[in-house]
Amino acid sequence: MHGLIDVGNTRIKYLPHAAVALNACQDYQAIMHDQVDVLIEHLAQQNVSKITIASVRALPVTQRLIDWAAHHQITLQRVQVNPTYLAVNYRHVDQFGVDRYLGLLAAKAVHQQNFCVVSAGSAITLDFFGQTHLGGMILPGIGTSLSCLQEKTGLASIREPDALLGNDTASSIGAGIYQGYSRLVAASIADVSAAYQQSFQVVLTGGDADYIAKYLTNDTTKDATGATKDATKGGLLAKVTIKPNLVFEGMHVYLSMMENGAV
Ligand SMILES: Nc1ncnc2c1ncn2[C@@H]1O[C@H](COP(=O)(O)OP(=O)(O)O)[C@@H](O)[C@H]1O
Ligand SMILES: CC(C)(COP(=O)(O)O)[C@@H](O)C(=O)NCCC(=O)O
Incomplete structure (x- = not known):
């Protein structure tokens, strides 16, 4: 058994390698960093003999997985931006997040060109790809923003607003964070589209993809089968697709390229 692991700043996600090939829409299992031993037990039970790991940075849980694999003679391969x-x-490729790289690889395999990968995790990243990668943006994610707000102001409750404006603290924070972030993402895509005179297919992933999508457009279809639905907004957002497994799909592309000697 070959296991794929994506270590993000908030959560660790796991998917057996075969699941990506056989059923790309199958959701991964996600755990918090302090539950890494649960994942290790699961890997042991599944007789995993090989692990491919994408880790956004040198996190202690990544080292824990590396040490465990070494101790049990399990082949561990780390994805590198290549x-x-x-x-x-x-400017410096080694600065680029490996999760962003895998998201681009996966989106390119489907769209080839003119797409924007939006990953709504601990950070929200936007990566624009025309004929080539144009560049990106990084901003604090929804959970991260809420933690910052709580730390600075003590305000922690958040609720989805039922209107543009909130009428109590929780719905006001919801209006600001959920709707505000979606507008920020939409306006950023619109600005880049205008500046580069091209439109971008939007590929959304990450733990908060549904929230971003929900307020980005009223006409977004969650991707279960790879299907997309038109969701034009100002003529700029051609299509929005939610891909919960985007990083894993990118790993699949990466591994195929390795097998073919391209990486
Ligand atoms: N079950 C969950 N546990 C923790 N965070 C969740 C959960 N479901 C959605 N989220 C949201 O997803 C965000 C983390 O997304 P994720 O893609 O896992 O990030 P990362 O890749 O940075 O670990 C959190 O900040 C939170 O807002
Ligand atoms: C931007 C990120 C923090 C996003 O990480 P995530 O939210 O997926 O945990 C990560 O891709 C990262 O650490 N990147 C390195 C910096 C860069 O890409 O420029």
């Missing part, structure tokens, strides 16, 4: 197949427009 410009051979997909070049990222970064």
